[in-house]
Amino acid sequence: MSEAIKTQDLWKVYPNGTKALRGVNISVKEGEFCGLMGPSGSGKSTLLHIMAGLDHPTDGKVWVLGEEIDKMSEDQLAEFRMRNIAFVFQFYYLLEDFNVLENLLIVGQMANVKDSQKKAMELLEFLRLSDRVKHKPSQLSGGEQQRVALGRALMLEPKVILADEPTGNLDLEEAIKIFELFRTLNRDKKITLLVATHNVELSKFFGRVLKLRDGLIES
Amino acid sequence: MNIRLLLKLSFRYIVASRGSTLLVSFIAFLGVLLSVMAVLLTMGVFAGFQHALKEKILSTSPHIIVSLPIADGFEDYEKRIGSLKDVQREYPVVIYQAILSKSSSVQSVSVKGIRHKDMVYKKAFLVEGSLGNGLLVGKGLADIMNIKPGDAVLLISPMGRRTPFGFLPKVKEFTVSGIFQTGTFDQDYLTVLMSMSEALDFFGGQWQLYGFEVFLKDPYRAQDVKRELEEKLGDYAIVRSWIDLNKPLFNALQLEKVGIFFVLLLMVIVSSFNITSMLFMKVREKMKDIAVLRTFGLKRREVFFLFVLQGIILGGVGMLSGFLLSMLGGYMINEYRLVRVPADVYLMDHIPVFFEVSDLVITLAGALFLSMLSSLLPAHRASKTSVVEILRNE
Numbered sequence: 001m002s003e004a005i006k007t008q009d010l011w012k013v014y015p016n017g018t019k020a021l022r023g024v025n026i027s028v029k030e031g032e033f034c035g036l037m038g039p040s041g042s043g044k045s046t047l048l049h050i051m052a053g054l055d056h057p058t059d060g061k062v063w064v065l066g067e068e069i070d071k072m073s074e075d076q077l078a079e080f081r082m083r084n085i086a087f088v089f090q091f092y093y094l095l096e097d098f099n100v101l102e103n104l105l106i107v108g109q110m111a112n113v114k115d116s117q118k119k120a121m122e123l124l125e126f127l128r129l130s131d132r133v134k135h136k137p138s139q140l141s142g143g144e145q146q147r148v149a150l151g152r153a154l155m156l157e158p159k160v161i162l163a164d165e166p167t168g169n170l171d172l173e174e175a176i177k178i179f180e181l182f183r184t185l186n187r188d189k190k191i192t193l194l195v196a197t198h199n200v201e202l203s204k205f206f207g208r209v210l211k212l213r214d215g216l217i218e219s
Numbered sequence: 220m221n222i223r224l225l226l227k228l229s230f231r232y233i234v235a236s237r238g239s240t241l242l243v244s245f246i247a248f249l250g251v252l253l254s255v256m257a258v259l260l261t262m263g264v265f266a267g268f269q270h271a272l273k274e275k276i277l278s279t280s281p282h283i284i285v286s287l288p289i290a291d292g293f294e295d296y297e298k299r300i301g302s303l304k305d306v307q308r309e310y311p312v313v314i315y316q317a318i319l320s321k322s323s324s325v326q327s328v329s330v331k332g333i334r335h336k337d338m339v340y341k342k343a344f345l346v347e348g349s350l351g352n353g354l355l356v357g358k359g360l361a362d363i364m365n366i367k368p369g370d371a372v373l374l375i376s377p378m379g380r381r382t383p384f385g386f387l388p389k390v391k392e393f394t395v396s397g398i399f400q401t402g403t404f405d406q407d408y409l410t411v412l413m414s415m416s417e418a419l420d421f422f423g424g425q426w427q428l429y430g431f432e433v434f435l436k437d438p439y440r441a442q443d444v445k446r447e448l449e450e451k452l453g454d455y456a457i458v459r460s461w462i463d464l465n466k467p468l469f470n471a472l473q474l475e476k477v478g479i480f481f482v483l484l485l486m487v488i489v490s491s492f493n494i495t496s497m498l499f500m501k502v503r504e505k506m507k508d509i510a511v512l513r514t515f516g517l518k519r520r521e522v523f524f525l526f527v528l529q530g531i532i533l534g535g536v537g538m539l540s541g542f543l544l545s546m547l548g549g550y551m552i553n554e555y556r557l558v559r560v561p562a563d564v565y566l567m568d569h570i571p572v573f574f575e576v577s578d579l580v581i582t583l584a585g586a587l588f589l590s591m592l593s594s595l596l597p598a599h600r601a602s603k604t605s606v607v608e609i610l611r612n613e
Contacts, residue, residue, distance in 0.1 A: 045610075045611075049607050049610070052514070054513075054514060054606045054607050054610075055606075055607040074518070074519055075518050075519070075520075078513070078516045078517065078518045078519075079516065079518075081514065081515065081516045082515065082516025083516075086515070087514045087515075089511075089610070093507055093510070093511045094511075095508050095511065095512075096508075097231050097232065097235035097508075098231065106224065106227075106228070106512075107515050109221060109223075109224045110221060110224060110512070110515060110516055110517060111515075111516060112221070152515070156515065156516075
């Protein structure tokens with residue numbers, strides 16, 4: 001099985017001198033459901049941002065789906081993300097001025113997804129949100145908002161989903177529901193998932209766990 | 220670039236403004252609306268005045284004046300002028316300078332001698348009396364000298380005769396048969412009309428100015444006809460169109476209009492600053508959205524266009540509303556004659572509004588361009604914002 005994500009001696013040093021990553025070497029195979037665990041400030045978000053091409057490493061290399069993304073321009077990265085990677089945030093970051101359906105459609109239209117309306121409705125049904133289509137994000141519970149965020153990510157038909165503490169704002173029951181969805185997506189759609197969390201109770205969902213501490217991989 | 224999507228996002232971001240952003244958006248919209256309206260209506264009044272003045276001049280004054288230094292071949296000249304297809308009518312005139320006197324009142328006047336049969340063209344301007352056989356006096360002059368139809372007045376010609384007792388001017392009493400009013404100063408205040416034969420009889424065949432007053436089917440072709448006449452009549456004839464005769468007046472009006480336009484354009488510029496403020500607020504408010512959309516593949520230049528579009532949309536809506544309200548305002552001004560002016564000064568009792576296409580195009584395009592220009596800075600800021608910075612600060 002080929003590698004979906006690979007980093008080689010990845011460093012990230014912020015202008016204030018903080019070393020967020022100190023030579024990280026990881027490899028995630030295609031179709032893997034991988035956990036990225038570690039305490040706050042261990043560098044999980046920085047690593048995910050670099051893997052998504054949202055941030056640049058100070059040193060080292062990053063390959064996603066075989067392409068070295070640290071060499072790409074801003075526009076190439078944007079295009080690459082649109083075609084391959086979806087990001088799920090802890091705070092959902094839904095567009096507040098748009099309803100649930102529109103939140104999905106906007107991303108679909110950005111990526112020129114065919115039949116985006118039909119696809120969005122199917123996804124909302126899959127995420128058990130069919131009765132929330134016209135609701136604004138502020139009218140939804142945290143779990144529902146995260147499911148909408150997941151639906152938005154799935155509109156791009158990504159090969160890789162990177163999730164940064166996606167259940168950090170949810171209670172355990174809701175968190176488990178989200179992780180069950182992740183597992184379904186990984187199993188049925190063969191999507192590679194790298195999910196950062198510090199909740200050990202959710203580690204049972206992962207096929208493999210990468211532990212990050214002080215900018216270094218422990219295992 | 221998905222323009223439809225960017226338009227959709229831009230519209231929604233404007234419509235969904237809340238709190239102080241909504242207020243600033245409304246102020247920006249109102250600013251563009253009012254400034255566009257002010258520019259268009261002012262330009263409309265200026266253009267309206269120019270048009271009304273032109274119409275006034277064209278309906279009362281000859282469109283072309285042909286002056287001849289000598290009377291030789293007078294009839295031949297008339298035939299040649301009348302042969303042009305653009306000429307509606309033409310008649311000869313002789314012009315003398317004289318002094319008009321009644322009781323103790325004395326005025327210097329131009330006496331225009333017109334053939335009796337051509338006097339009929341002046342009938343439309345008669346306000347008192349009739350054409351008759353006497354003098355026709357301009358309304359302004361008649362008011363100053365308290366002249367009424369039937370009054371006897373003295374015409375004094377400076378071209379008198381030498382006698383053993385010194386130089387004696389010619390003096391003759393005439394009866395005033397009518398008062399005319401054209402609305403133009405030089406005719407109403409400075410001109411006396413009389414029959415050509417009587418004028419020649421009284422003033423003699425010297426010191427006068429011969430000429431023709433020519434009226435055209437289309438007065439706006441005056442310059443072309445003038446050139447044709449110059450070719451046809453030769454070097455002796457001096458041909459001047461109504462455009463030549465009124466050039467200083469219209470140049471002054473045009474200069475004034477251009478000056479006012481640029482002053483009012485400053486209003487549009489200042490109002491477009493509101494768009495800049497509004498968009499800066501908007502960029503701040505939508506940082507999170509920018510980060511999310513960038514994460515999902517929106518490019519920097521698309522973020523830039525997203526905010527430029529918002530500026531253009533807001534400015535465009537303000538501009539269109541300003542345009543429509545100007546049209547309404549123009550209609551009201553014309554319908555109810557709202558811009559009233561003293562008729563004895565401006566030759567009209569009200570100024571109509573007339574929207575010239577060039578004024579409309581320049582103002583509307585200018586407002587839109589300024590709206591776009593004012594949105595560049597905030598749009599640039601939005602596009603340059605780092606996604607990670609935003610996410611980290613959330």
